[in-house]
Amino acid sequence: MTILITAGPTREAIDPVRFLTNRSSGKMGYALARTAAEQGHRVILISGPTDLDVPDRVDFIPVESTMEMYAAVEHRIAKADVAIFAAAVADYRPAHVSEEKIKKTGGTMTLELVRNPDILGSARNQFAYQGVLVGFAAETEDLEENARSKLESKGCDLVVANDVSRKDIGFDVNDNEVLLVFPDRTEQPPKDTKQHLAHIILEHIIELTPVGGPN
Ligand code: C5P
DSSP: OEEEEEESBOOEEEETTEEEOOOOOOHHHHHHHHHHHHTTOEEEEEEOSOSSOOOTTEEEEEOOSHHHHHHHHHHHGGGOSEEEEOOBOOSEEESSOOSSOOOOOSSOOOOOEEEOOOHHHHHTTTTOOOSEEEEEEEESSOHHHHHHHHHHHTTOSEEEEEETTOSSSSTTSSEEOEEEEOSSOEEOOOOEEHHHHHHHHHHHHHHHSTTTSOO
């Protein structure tokens, strides 16, 4: 199967030397990409900047901004049987990118931000994608409820939810504990390394595909 994965943070430029970003390490998305490639799937990994080694045998598409990630997904998603959106995409970007380095002037400075497109939210509508769709939800409260509303509003088959208020799991660490929120049920595998959880998550995802399912 062909599996498209987004991973890592995005960078939203302010001027030639500054950008807005977030604490995503990309570890969960890369672990999924590595595992899927090891299992013989064709993997398209569309990633924001990370410190990680690119897994062997993946089609690697490096991007920086949300707009670049959006365009990369739009071009390739039709080929995918499974699309997994593990990237931590910036919701907003600076309204204007200064061509010159911004100089300090007064004691305060206001940065105007505009909404970025929702890449996952565009999959079913703008991109007319019909394959298996998996989103991630990083939450600090009401984990299951928020994940379920994302599942429904974005037309996902699965949302993988993790609690980013905990220091021992989630952003930038090797371990994770996730809730797997499906339209008809929720499952909670035990806390584990991201690499091992990637196997478990992928097994569930493959079961959702026509070839992986019981029929
Ligand atoms: O709504 P929220 O941003 O929390 O949704 C998280 C999910 O949506 C993740 O799967 C993330 O990769 C995806 N997302 C996206 N484009 C955005 C924002 C989030 O693909 N602009």
